[in-house]
Amino acid sequence: MAIVKNGRFLFKSIPTGFPEPEKTTVYDESESIDLEAVDLNGGFLVKTLLLSVDPYFRGRMRDPTIQSYVPAFVVDQPLNGYGVGVVLRSEHPDAKAGDHIYGIFQHQQYTIYPNLVDVNVIENKYGLPLSAFIGPVGMPGKTAYMAWKKYSHAKKGEAVFVSTGAGPVGSLVIQLAKMDGMKVIGSAGSEDKVKFMKEIGADVVFNHKTTDISEVLQREGPINVYWENVGGDTLSAALEAADIGARFIICGMISGYNTPDGIPVRRLDHIFAKSLTLQGFIVTRLEPEFNEEFYQVMPKAIAEGKIEWREEVWDGLDKVGDAILAVQKGLNKAKAVVRVASE
Amino acid sequence: MAIVKNGRFLFKSIPTGFPEPEKTTVYDESESIDLEAVDLNGGFLVKTLLLSVDPYFRGRMRDPTIQSYVPAFVVDQPLNGYGVGVVLRSEHPDAKAGDHIYGIFQHQQYTIYPNLVDVNVIENKYGLPLSAFIGPVGMPGKTAYMAWKKYSHAKKGEAVFVSTGAGPVGSLVIQLAKMDGMKVIGSAGSEDKVKFMKEIGADVVFNHKTTDISEVLQREGPINVYWENVGGDTLSAALEAADIGARFIICGMISGYNTPDGIPVRRLDHIFAKSLTLQGFIVTRLEPEFNEEFYQVMPKAIAEGKIEWREEVWDGLDKVGDAILAVQKGLNKAKAVVRVASE
Numbered sequence: 001m002a003i004v005k006n007g008r009f010l011f012k013s014i015p016t017g018f019p020e021p022e023k024t025t026v027y028d029e030s031e032s033i034d035l036e037a038v039d040l041n042g043g044f045l046v047k048t049l050l051l052s053v054d055p056y057f058r059g060r061m062r063d064p065t066i067q068s069y070v071p072a073f074v075v076d077q078p079l080n081g082y083g084v085g086v087v088l089r090s091e092h093p094d095a096k097a098g099d100h101i102y103g104i105f106q107h108q109q110y111t112i113y114p115n116l117v118d119v120n121v122i123e124n125k126y127g128l129p130l131s132a133f134i135g136p137v138g139m140p141g142k143t144a145y146m147a148w149k150k151y152s153h154a155k156k157g158e159a160v161f162v163s164t165g166a167g168p169v170g171s172l173v174i175q176l177a178k179m180d181g182m183k184v185i186g187s188a189g190s191e192d193k194v195k196f197m198k199e200i201g202a203d204v205v206f207n208h209k210t211t212d213i214s215e216v217l218q219r220e221g222p223i224n225v226y227w228e229n230v231g232g233d234t235l236s237a238a239l240e241a242a243d244i245g246a247r248f249i250i251c252g253m254i255s256g257y258n259t260p261d262g263i264p265v266r267r268l269d270h271i272f273a274k275s276l277t278l279q280g281f282i283v284t285r286l287e288p289e290f291n292e293e294f295y296q297v298m299p300k301a302i303a304e305g306k307i308e309w310r311e312e313v314w315d316g317l318d319k320v321g322d323a324i325l326a327v328q329k330g331l332n333k334a335k336a337v338v339r340v341a342s343e
Numbered sequence: 344m345a346i347v348k349n350g351r352f353l354f355k356s357i358p359t360g361f362p363e364p365e366k367t368t369v370y371d372e373s374e375s376i377d378l379e380a381v382d383l384n385g386g387f388l389v390k391t392l393l394l395s396v397d398p399y400f401r402g403r404m405r406d407p408t409i410q411s412y413v414p415a416f417v418v419d420q421p422l423n424g425y426g427v428g429v430v431l432r433s434e435h436p437d438a439k440a441g442d443h444i445y446g447i448f449q450h451q452q453y454t455i456y457p458n459l460v461d462v463n464v465i466e467n468k469y470g471l472p473l474s475a476f477i478g479p480v481g482m483p484g485k486t487a488y489m490a491w492k493k494y495s496h497a498k499k500g501e502a503v504f505v506s507t508g509a510g511p512v513g514s515l516v517i518q519l520a521k522m523d524g525m526k527v528i529g530s531a532g533s534e535d536k537v538k539f540m541k542e543i544g545a546d547v548v549f550n551h552k553t554t555d556i557s558e559v560l561q562r563e564g565p566i567n568v569y570w571e572n573v574g575g576d577t578l579s580a581a582l583e584a585a586d587i588g589a590r591f592i593i594c595g596m597i598s599g600y601n602t603p604d605g606i607p608v609r610r611l612d613h614i615f616a617k618s619l620t621l622q623g624f625i626v627t628r629l630e631p632e633f634n635e636e637f638y639q640v641m642p643k644a645i646a647e648g649k650i651e652w653r654e655e656v657w658d659g660l661d662k663v664g665d666a667i668l669a670v671q672k673g674l675n676k677a678k679a680v681v682r683v684a685s686e
Contacts, residue, residue: 059612069617231611250614250615262611264607264608265611266604267605268574268593268605269596269599270623271621272595273402273411274412275625276621277620277621277623278620278621279620279621280618280620282615282618285587
């Protein structure tokens, strides 16, 4: 091993619209690391294997003086987000060489962790693929599972509309809703994604780029639950199609992430006219309540094939910018994963 | 008595913007009634004394094919809404001459009710003025009390922002919030209203026509509860100033009632970023749960002067259109009441 380059994927400038690979972010190989000799100071050295690229990245590409629920990315520093890696060397009693870890990773090939605060050692008692831990057993899985359990108040026979229904979160929501006996209406932005929603059990599926959302919802609704990942006109259509007392689970609003002032929404008067509940959430705030249940239920369900999932892999740390742009534009085929290295 | 005119206030045409007295509505004296001889068919004859004019009237001035939580007004028929009257003659065992009744009134001077479905006999054991029954002990009072109790999750020391804080609902919300030990920020649209909010205990008061809402909320917030009666930019400012986990009680959005497509709202992304709850409601849906408690608490609190309220009276049934327009434009000084007749 000895001295090797430690490639890093750096944040370079705050975008106004969509992020631009090479301008917003850049891959850098100016740093090196001596894998055998670098001082661990009681911590452990991790080789990054997989990185998750998620919609919320766009919100981190902001002026750092603007407060939000996650810190802004820092110019000239590596991005960071969920990832999976393998411990190469360790002086820490709870992480030994060969252990796989999951948690918050710097977007670089090698990182020394001082402790297990930001990351956990993966148990993997069902032998799941490592990428599951940044997918259905990771943040996207928790997002779908925890908010569905807490906020859907699902009733058999009711109808749910799931936007971005082929995505890493939406596709799990569809399957959880079917397990609860609901009629599921799913929307996505390509024929391939529409087909996938049908395969995982959605009752009514459509491509929002070629089909009028309101027309589908007026025909198939009214809806009792709406899983919101889009915002803008999709939210307006859901408000129009909502039944009295419907629950709107507000997970994200990607249609507005790349527009400086966001996308305005009309017909919010349906909120009082129909006694709607719009419930926003951030998954990390639900983890204390649901982590134990989640890890009891989801890894097993995935191992047994009761929950399906899929991913699209970009090979190489230098491809993070491409994956980010694809996710922001909805051009990714499934959960975006960057494979930084094999073991 | 014998035969008298039975004046009616009729809906004439659906407005596109603000309602226009004489065009949207018209006062009509073409009908007469024989108060002594008219057949009651087992019901009772009521003389209308007071009518309530409320913001939601605008939503009823619509194309009747559009569904909503209250029926559309019918062209060439009298408006209807909450009112108070006195029974002149009765063949009904539960309503006797001289009884005061409260409930849904046709906007006309005299009405024969077949039963006590839409109206109730007023008990008035605290001897409140009759207009209280279309104010703090009527629909506006229930609106404030029931939604505050159910949805505010008020905590001592937290901050609440009350829009339309001098109105019949907002002014009660301010007082309920102070009873719960909250810091109260109130907005209204005139200096007189601002003064009233201060008199009833609001800690921070401002005129939204002369003061920047965001500036006040950024200085005095973050807010934990928002009482929404306005929509549009006021809602956007509240979203910006909300604390994590804040509760938005969505009572109405008057800024958009007189604009065909409503007023769009930006920065809904705060709903997920701050884990907000936006809870819409219609008071009639809360009555089964809270009616008993409300009648135990509010009439007494008002009789003892623990809850203050005020009203603005328009004299004469022909003035309903003026009162409606004042309420829609926010030019009324307080709860709008039309005095149709004295006893």
